[in-house]
Each structure stands twice: as C-alpha cells, then as structure tokens.
Amino acid sequence: MEVRFSKKAVKFLKKLDAQSAEKVRQKILQLQSMLETEGVIPFTELDIKKLKGQWDGYFRLRVGQIRVIFTVVNSEIEILLIQDIGFRGGIYN
Numbered sequence: 001m002e003v004r005f006s007k008k009a010v011k012f013l014k015k016l017d018a019q020s021a022e023k024v025r026q027k028i029l030q031l032q033s034m035l036e037t038e039g040v041i042p043f044t045e046l047d048i049k050k051l052k053g054q055w056d057g058y059f060r061l062r063v064g065q066i067r068v069i070f071t072v073v074n075s076e077i078e079i080l081l082i083q084d085i086g087f088r089g090g091i092y093n
Contacts, residue, residue, distance in 0.1 A: 001032055001035055001080055002078070002079050003028065003080045003082065004080070006081070006084065008084050009068075009084055009085045012085045023066075024068060028061075028068065030046060031046055031048075031061060032080055035080065055092065058071045065087055066086070067088055068085050069083045069091065070082050071083060
C-alpha cells in the first residue's frame with residue numbers, strides 16, 4: 001500500500017515540532033500496516049471516525065489535538081491518501 005500526502009498536509013507536518021510530527025508519522029504508519037494486514041479501517045483501535053458533509057467519503061484519525069483527514073483509494077494499487085493535517089479547531093473548515 002502506498003501513502004500519498006497532499007501539499008497542504010506536507011506543509012503542516014514541516015511546521016510541526018519534531019516530537020509531534022513523529023507522533024503523526026507513527027499513527028499513519030500504524031494505520032497503513034493495519035490496512036495492509038486486516039484490509040479494513042481500524043475504527044476503534046486508532047480512534048478513526050467517518051466524516052460527513054463536505055468531507056463525505058473521508059475519515060478522521062485523531063493524534064492528540066491534531067487531526068489527520070484521509071481516504072483510501074481503491075484502484076490497481078491501494079493508496080492511502082492523506083488529504084489534510086491540522087489542529088482540532090480549524091481542520092474541518
């Protein structure tokens with residue numbers, strides 16, 4: 001499974017302090033490995049919720065005060081697309 005980051009997500013990760021950025025990276029790697037082994041999104045294990053409204057079709061991964069918005073693209077090669085990363089208050093705008 002391939003992980004792709006949007007430009008917006010990469011920009012946020014670069015601004016984060018090293019410790020927080022590493023926590024986010026570890027959660028994303030954990031999500032990737034669970035998707036590869038189990039083939040389903042681990043909602044309860046990683047505190048993931050399905051989003052509604054303008055984010056319909058996307059999921060939210062919680063890492064403390066930081067939220068990671070992602071989706072899984074099913075094509076020939078499965079792709080985990082990290083659409084956006086941000087703090088709890090302003091990520092959903």
